[in-house]
Amino acid sequence: QVQLQESGPGLVKPSETLSLTCTVSAGYINNYYWSWIRQPPGQGLEWIGYVSSSGSTNYNPSLKSRVTILIDTAKNQFSLILNSVTAADTAVYYCTRDIWEYIRSSRGWAYNGMDVWGQGTTVTVSS
Amino acid sequence: EIVLTQSPDTLSLSPGERVTLSCRASQSVGSSFLTWYQQKPGQAPRLLIYGASSRATGIPDRFSGSGSGTDFTLTISRLEPEDFGVYYCQHYVNSLYTFGQGTKLESK
Numbered sequence: 001q002v003q004l005q006e007s008g009p010g011l012v013k014p015s016e017t018l019s020l021t022c023t024v025s026a027g028y029i030n031n032y033y034w035s036w037i038r039q040p041p042g043q044g045l046e047w048i049g050y051v052s053s054s055g056s057t058n059y060n061p062s063l064k065s066r067v068t069i070l071i072d073t074a075k076n077q078f079s080l081i082l083n084s085v086t087a088a089d090t091a092v093y094y095c096t097r098d099i100w101e102y103i104r105s106s107r108g109w110a111y112n113g114m115d116v117w118g119q120g121t122t123v124t125v126s127s
Numbered sequence: 128e129i130v131l132t133q134s135p136d137t138l139s140l141s142p143g144e145r146v147t148l149s150c151r152a153s154q155s156v157g158s159s160f161l162t163w164y165q166q167k168p169g170q171a172p173r174l175l176i177y178g179a180s181s182r183a184t185g186i187p188d189r190f191s192g193s194g195s196g197t198d199f200t201l202t203i204s205r206l207e208p209e210d211f212g213v214y215y216c217q218h219y220v221n222s223l224y225t226f227g228q229g230t231k232l233e234s235k
Contacts, residue, residue: 045226045229110159111160114217
């Protein structure tokens, strides 16, 4: 059973860099896409970006200039780097596994959802 | 950019009742890329429905999804006490994921 665990500092100063790591249970990181999601206090979910096991990435346009997501398959980890943080970046940060299925009959891909989530880690931006 | 609008924002119901939650897209979207999640306080979201109508592993059959084009629905046939929480729809298009703002399902 695959499990995800976020780790990183719980407090980051304004203008500094937020760095989080998601550790994936051994043997489960290849052939999937992996996302970071965040949730500000009392608010809804915001997708930050994803990385594939081959290293391709895509980011939310609203955060693209400040975000980098990296993957290290040897360590079964992927990471989030968010630069120049402000109080608006205070949130619970989740990592997820994204399931994609190739449909041979239509020769296309179907999205089967974010089926595994980490427990979330709270990051506060404050001086 | 496609916007997902969920309605209502809050719904107050009692156990045993039937629940219908709406997710409307600002333009037509592929049902293969529409998912629903449930989130309880202090917990991570849980995948309920993918492909607009397929239940995820372990999800009770009282949960069902339907819809196409711009209008999608999550139905709970008979509300159980453990079903209260916030429900989000999500879509994927043009390499971007988008969430609706959520519907809070609370106990009356």
